[in-house]
Amino acid sequence: GQNIDQPTEMTATEGAIVQINCTYQTSGFNGLFWYQQHAGEAPTFLSYNVLDGLEEKGRFSSFLSRSKGYSYLLLKELQMKDSASYLCAGEGTDSNYQLIWGAGTKLIIKP
């Protein structure tokens, strides 16, 4: 089946930069989403990449390499409120573009 892999947990310091990686099988996915989920809350949309390259949106950027089956989410100028889980989801190529989700990366921000 299709797998999405991400690190389970990462720790970073307030004000720093962190990169969260996501890898997947190169076939079977159309585009790739990133969602943020604070503890006890619902996931919320951060970004979508369908073309190779970097998409920047304020402090958050997302990168995709389709040939390598690799994506990352880059968070700059980290704030305490960025402590959350970050979910990577591959978009299937079937007619309904169903999502296959990674288990999420829990990001802990320390002062």
Add this chain to the structure above:
Amino acid sequence: DAGITQSPRHKVTETGTPVTLRCHQTENHRYMYWYRQDPGHGLRLIHYSYGVKDTDKGEVSDGYSVSRSKTEDFLLTLESATSSQTSVYFCATQTSAGTGGVEQYFGPGTRLTVT
């Protein structure tokens, strides 16, 4: 944000009892989804709907059924609850799925415990 509510928000039930979770949306989104979220696993799709009375199975549909009689409501039923169905259940909606890159909006979740 899309107006999506789920009820109940928390429920404790006994093994073998039927349970129905409700998702209600006010955005007139065509697509609706039920996921479960468990530690160590990504969100896993249980069932989804692509219109009124049009539903289909996801990857973990055994033991679950759904119904959608109105655009705004999507019900998930656990026919006979088991301890393995203890989880957090999220409903999500999407305006369409005919093209890629359409984000999903999530409800607040229902925490279900089966004892």
